Amino acid sequence: MTLDGRQARLATLCVTVGLDLRVGQELIVSAPIEAQPFVGHVAAAAYRAGASLVTCLYEDPALIRARFDHGTDEALDRAAGWLSDGVAAAYADGAARLFVYGPYPDLLTGVAPERIGRMHAAIAAASAAEGAYTADLRVNWCAVPFVTRSWARMVYPALPIAEATATLWDDVFEVVRLTSSDPLAAWRDHLDVLEARCRTLQALDLGALHFVGGGTDLMVGLADGHQWVGGRSYAANGALPVCNFPTEEVFTCPHRDRVEGRLAASRPLALGGTVIDGLVVTFRGGAAERIEAREGREMLEGLISGDAGARRLAEVGLVPCSSPVARKDVLFYNTLLDENAASHVAFGQSYSACIEAGRDPDAAGANTSALHIDCMIGHDAMDVDGILKGGGRRPIMRAGDFALD
Amino acid sequence: MTLDGRQARLATLCVTVGLDLRVGQELIVSAPIEAQPFVGHVAAAAYRAGASLVTCLYEDPALIRARFDHGTDEALDRAAGWLSDGVAAAYADGAARLFVYGPYPDLLTGVAPERIGRMHAAIAAASAAEGAYTADLRVNWCAVPFVTRSWARMVYPALPIAEATATLWDDVFEVVRLTSSDPLAAWRDHLDVLEARCRTLQALDLGALHFVGGGTDLMVGLADGHQWVGGRSYAANGALPVCNFPTEEVFTCPHRDRVEGRLAASRPLALGGTVIDGLVVTFRGGAAERIEAREGREMLEGLISGDAGARRLAEVGLVPCSSPVARKDVLFYNTLLDENAASHVAFGQSYSACIEAGRDPDAAGANTSALHIDCMIGHDAMDVDGILKGGGRRPIMRAGDFALD
Ligand SMILES: [Zn+2]
Ligand SMILES: [Zn+2]
Ligand SMILES: [Zn+2]
Ligand SMILES: [Zn+2]
Structure with a gap:
């Protein structure tokens, strides 16, 4: 099938499975200008599904670059x-x-990190109200990767650009299950598996998860009333969106004070254009006490030192090595994909959906921060045990794959 | 100079002369996606001029078309x-x-006019608050033409598309005075001429304008306290923008009840994809009593019959035959250019700037409508007399050019 044909199928899948768009609903899309043909397919699919209006807020990277090249520093404090x-x-x-x-x-190559940080701080402050709607699932939303030339060049630097783009699109179509003969059925089956996994983990009522293997020996205590989340989400408007395309994880909320031991990242971390490689973090009483890395340590330290909550964990996600993203064994420099390549923890802001409804997240041990930084720790030699509240252990993962039933 | 180089110069001219952008001011651009490189130049120029933030709302014609192709009729009532x-x-x-x-x-070829009208009505209702800011000059704004392939194809249907686009860009650069050796000085001189013309006409304190020639014999009574406007505008924020690029006219407000005689359009009118050719309108007591045309009469009748104010005049504008747009003698199917090709009147909504401040526009005779339809009447055989309030006559234009001093 042509790239355009496959993009059209992806668009339809995003609108139906991803957004679970309701008849008569308005849809706001944000996309880079490069994605215009894909957005056209999204609009057609959305109108066919009964959308009342599709508006795209196109992002022009050239305007961001122009700001740093020609604007003043004070201008960076302004956000729309x-x-x-x-x-x-x-x-x-x-x-x-x-x-x-x-x-x-590669958009902001050569721009001082302080200036980029200043812009992001202004944007974060100005978009808090907007962000809360999606974070709290008050509306149905979905994020889907789009292959820009810039991104393809980063993932496949050795290939000519046309080939890099085509290869990365092949990757994307594979991990979003579009290469299946019946993608819609494949997605339904997959989401059912994730949801069954959540139910099993929930029923175990675990006190902690113990990760062991490949330099990691980490005990992650779970928040009181933690909820296992994965697959479809429940939006307040009644829709059942799949917020991340692809999604391979089941995840829940750690207790911010109950993390002990040593974490060795199994994949490099891409953070704002920098790569943090060989990361090792030691936790005590929930806080990252020591941060070491072969490369990029200052970047991570700089990011989390300005925010007390950023030193503690917000999320623990389980992803089997047999997932399509993991099998690709490519570093995508894109959380939307990389987070689904391996079991991971995240520093910073926790998700409200991971705490039982009606419970105060703070009292339950959920963490608060302006950041959310995912860090991959899973690999094919990783074992994960569930620590029962009574003290017993249950095997959750063995050699990187689930060992639940 | 390359097209890109000339677009960069046009961008700078729009930001400085067009917008008179203030240091620290935020700028909102709207543009078709096709204009992305030009918008990049605008952003660079704006940041160099001290803009705090440039945001572009890109318009994607494909999304509009998708709506008519795949959406429901009820969806057309929704606007952003x-x-x-x-x-x-x-x-x-x-x-x-x-x-x-x-x-x-050519975007909406084949779509039923009722459906297009339904969409425009929803957009007009939803954007009234926004529109009032620019209409009342509460902010500095500027409109500048951009050559899309679709537009170039319409103006130069006989040329191959690349040549049509290049030719229309040549036209645009010429009429916005970018082919001058010093465009900035050329604009300053030109704006000074327009403003001097306004002062002269204002000092005459005319009761009416009498247009005679080429089938037209039209007496246009002017509103009480009418103001002649042209060149720079006075925005409430202190900026002196030139709202239309190019601009060749000086214009004022007719009295809605004091128009008598016969108007013969000197150029075809392009209205929503239809062309109205050979238009002749007879006025009595200010109202268009009879409308005739060789082509497209129903379109104009349909448009103005739903709106009582649309049968009366809102604007009278004087443009000399020696203006760069007039000299080109091309029908641009674009009011931004065509309006500057010839003296014209407009049906519908009048401009508040054309009535003395502090005076009630309605009592002064200004017209009200949801529409504003410009109709070219000037040509090189047109004479215009000013009718003094005491009854005398003064020659204003002779054979299509000004005869003022
Ligand atoms: Zn996760
Ligand atoms: Zn995460
Ligand atoms: Zn005019
Ligand atoms: Zn007009």
């Missing part, structure tokens, strides 16, 4: 809060959101 | 009021606006 507030108003009025996520890893 | 309200909030906070106007005349 009026646009973000507009989106929040649309959410309040029932709109769904599709994030077409096409990264530009 | 949340986005328009966001822009209004940015205006309230001091933002300037650049409209990069690239038409797609």
Whole structure:
């Protein structure tokens, strides 16, 4: 099938399985300009599914670069809060959101990190209201990767650009199960598996997870009333979106004070254009006490030192080595994919969906931060035990794959 | 100079002369996706001029078409009021606006006019608050033409598309005075001429304008306290924008009840994809009593019959035959250019700037309507007399050019 044909199928899958778009619902898409043909397919699919209006907020990387090249430093404190507030108003009025996520890893080459940080801080402050709608699942939303030339160049630097782009698209189509003969059925089966896994883990009512293997020996205590989440989400408007395309994980909330031991990252971490490689973190009483890395340590330290909550864990996610993303064994420099390649923990902000409804997340041990940084620890020599509240152990994963039933 | 180089110069001219952008001001651009390279130049110029933030709302014609091809009729009643309200909030906070106007005349071929009208009605209702900011000059704004392939194909159907585009760009650069050796000085001189012309006409304190020639014999009574406007505008924020690029006219407000006689259009009118050719309108007591045309009469009748105010005049504009747009003698199917090709009148909504401040526009005779339809009447055999309030006559134009001093 042509690239365009496959993009059309992906668009339909995003609208139906991803967004679970409701008849009459408005849809806001954000996408890089490069994604225009894909967005056209999304709009067609959304209107066919009964959308009342599809609006795309196109992102132009050249305008961001122009700002750093020609603008003043004070200008970086300004963000388009009026646009973000507009989106929040649309959410309040029932709109769904599709994030077409096409990264530009080389966009800000040579720009001082302080200036980039200053821009991001302004954007974060101006878009808090908008972000809360998706974070709290008040609306149905979905994020799907889009292959930009910039991203393809980073993942496959040795290939000519056309080939790099085609190869990365092949990767993406494979991990979103579009290469299956019946993608819709494949997705339904897959989501059912994830949801069954959540139910099993929930029924175990674990006190902690113990990760052992490949330099990691980490005890991750779980928050009180933690909920296992995976597959479809439950949006407040009644839709059942799959917020991340692809999604391979089941995840829950650690207790911010109950993490002990040593974590050795199994894959490099891509953070704002920098790569952190060979990361080893030692925890005591929940906090990252010592951070070591072969490469990029200062970047991570710099990021988390400004935010007390960023030193503690927010998420623990389990992904089997047999997942399509893991099998590819490619570093995608894109959390949307890399997070689904291996079991992981995340520093920073926890997800409200991972704490039982009605319970105070803070009292339950959930963590708070302006950041959320995923760190892959899973690999094919990793064992994970569940620590029962009574003290017993249950095998959860063996040699990187689930050992539940 | 390359097309890119000339676009960069046009961008700088739009930001400085067009917008008169203030240091620290935010800028909102709207533009078709096709204009991305031009918008990049605009952003660079704006940041160099001290802009705090440049945001472009890219328009994707494919999404509009997808709506008509795949959406329901009820969906057409929905408009992105949340986005328009966001822009209004940015205006309230001091933002300037650049409209990069690239038409797609063939976009909606085959779509029923009722469906298009239904969409436009919803958009008009949802964007009233936003529109008032620019109409009332509460912020500095500017509209500049951009050559889309669709537009170039319409203007030069006999040329291969690349040549059509290049030729139309040559036209645009010429009429915006970019072919001058010093465009900035050329603009300053030109704006001074327009403003001097306004002062002269204002000092005459005319009661009416009498157009005679080429089938036209039209007496246009002017509103009480009418103001002649042209060149730079006075925005409420202190900026002096030139709202239309190019601009060749000086214009004022007719009295809605004091128009008598016969108007013969000197150029075809392009209205929503249809062309109205050979238009002749007879006025009595200010109202268009009889409308005739060789072609497209139903379209015009349909448009103005739903709106009582649309049968009366809102604007009278004087443009000499020696203006760069007039000299080109091309029908651009684009008001931004065609309006500057010839003296014209407009049906529908009048401009508040054309009535003395402090005076009630309605009592002064200004017209009200949801439409504004310009109709070219000037040509090189047109004489215009000014009718003094005491009854005498003064020659204003002779054989299509000004005869003022
Ligand atoms: Zn995760
Ligand atoms: Zn995460
Ligand atoms: Zn005019
Ligand atoms: Zn007009």
